[in-house]
Amino acid sequence: MPKHAYLSASAAHRWLACPPSARLCAQEEDRGSPYARQGTDAHELCQYLVEKALGMPCRDPVEDLEYYDAEMQEAAEGYCSFVMEQVSGAEKLCKDPLVCVEQTLDFSKWVEHGFGTCDCVIVADGLLHVIDFKYGVGVLVEATENPQLKCYALGALDTFGDLYGMDRIRLSIYQPRRGNADTFETTKDELLKWADGVLAPTAKLAYEGGGEFSAGDHCRFCNARATCRKRAEYSMELAKYDFADAPTLGTDEIAQILPMVDSLVSWAEDIKGYALNQALSGVRYPGFKVVEGRSNRKYTDEAAVARAVSEAGYDPYEKKLLGITAMTRQLGKKRFEELLGGFVVKPQGKPVLAPETDKRPEFNTAANDFMEVNDHEQDND
Ligand code: SF4
Known part of the structure; x- marks a missing residue:
């Protein structure tokens, strides 16, 4: 098995948490997905808009983009504005900051064959800024201690570090479809401490196929997620619950189940998807058969x-x-x-349950209104 390419920056959060997943993933076929291809299209559009804004030679890729639509255009324009704001900020530090778009970065000093392509790197006097665009909506990506961005920053430090004396390291995620623009700042010393103390030793383990399997949220991005035994054990463990002897669940019991639901649903969907593919290629699962699903009538011409x-x-x-x-x-x-500014409103979004750590403010429910009214009434008493 070739050893190169399986310790990529974009998968660092997964192989840092579960080092043997690197080898397992390399053995599994990467089946790709429409979401991944949509993300690739969105990245191409972002690259084009930023290069155009910077006055670099570029070609409009729109006619080649399979998933291009108005939402993608808006997201890419938002990203371009975000990058250009950061470039303006860097220009306050030095007259001529270096801006690299879709830059291949080599961090093999810490990770065997480690390299990745960063959406945007800005280098100014004393500051290195790494920016990553995320088109996905499924998982909110945070910049704080983000290992993918830290790997890019290491690659950039290794390439440009001595020239610009960068002591401040800034990491940004721009994820427009989640309304998320998140920035985290650290220092070169902190970054190098993590690289030597955590990244390099864990990457060595992963490269050699060692370490312990460890399941968690990162499993969603693993090619072995449907068939991995550790993940199955972990999910079944989550599903085990000591129910009280009562016909219905109480509020506290539901509160204990809620944090596990997303992980269980995601695992169950992976198993179902994998099993369907296998069944379509001839595998028979006892008690199951493949049948035709629902379909809608459509015009032929x-x-x-x-x-x-x-x-x-x-x-x-x-x-x-x-x-x-x-x-x-x-x-x-x-x-x-x-023309239309006065005719546009943003209706309140549908309520969703989120953990208390979620950054969005709490939704104003009827119960909250009632509590506030009561509080005011008590204040007035
Ligand atoms: S599914 Fe999870 S536990 Fe299994 S190898 Fe992948 S990351 Fe590790």
Whole structure:
């Protein structure tokens, strides 16, 4: 088995938590996913917009993007503005900061064959800023102590460090579809301490296929996630619950179950997806068979349908107002604001249950309103 390439920066959070996963992942086929291809398209668009904004030679990739849509355009434009703001900030530190887009960085000084491609690196006097764009929505990615960004920062330090004397290390995640722009700052000394004390020894273990299997949230990004025995044991352990002798669950019991639900659902979906693929290629699971799922009727020839309906004297088309993103693209941001700014509101989002550590403020529920009214009434007493 080739040893290179399995200790990538983008998977560092997984192999740092579970070193033997590196070898297991290398043995499993990476089946890719539409989400991954969508992310690749979004990154290409981001690269283009930033290079254009920086006056670098570039080519508009839109016609080649399979998943391009108005949401992707808006996300990439937001990312480009974020990067350009950071570049302006760096220009206050030195006249001519170095800005690298889609930069390959080599951190093999700490991780055997370790390299990765960073979305944007800004180097100014005394400051190294690493920026990563995330198009996914499933998992909120935080910048604080983010190992992927720290690996990039190490690669950048190794390449540019002596030239600019960078003591401050800034790491940013820009994740527009989660409304998340998160920045964390550390020092070169702290980063190197982590690299020598944690990264290098764990990478050595992972490279050699050693260390202990350890399951957790990071399993979601492991190629072995459906068949890994450790993850199955971990999930079954989570599902074990000592129920009180009562016909219904109490509030405290539900509160104990809630933190485990996402992990269990994700594991169950991985198992179902894997088993379906296996069954389609001939594996039989006792007690199960493959059947046809639900499907909806559809036209075989849309042009012929439109013709037939028109000839019969009806209008086959509906006229719809452009959505906000498409309308903004048509009018441009400034004109949109002038013409339509007064007609746009942002309705309250649907309530979702989140852990108390979530950064969003608490939703105003009817119960909260009631409690506040009561508090005020008591204040007035
Ligand atoms: S599924 Fe989880 S426990 Fe199993 S190898 Fe992957 S990261 Fe490790």
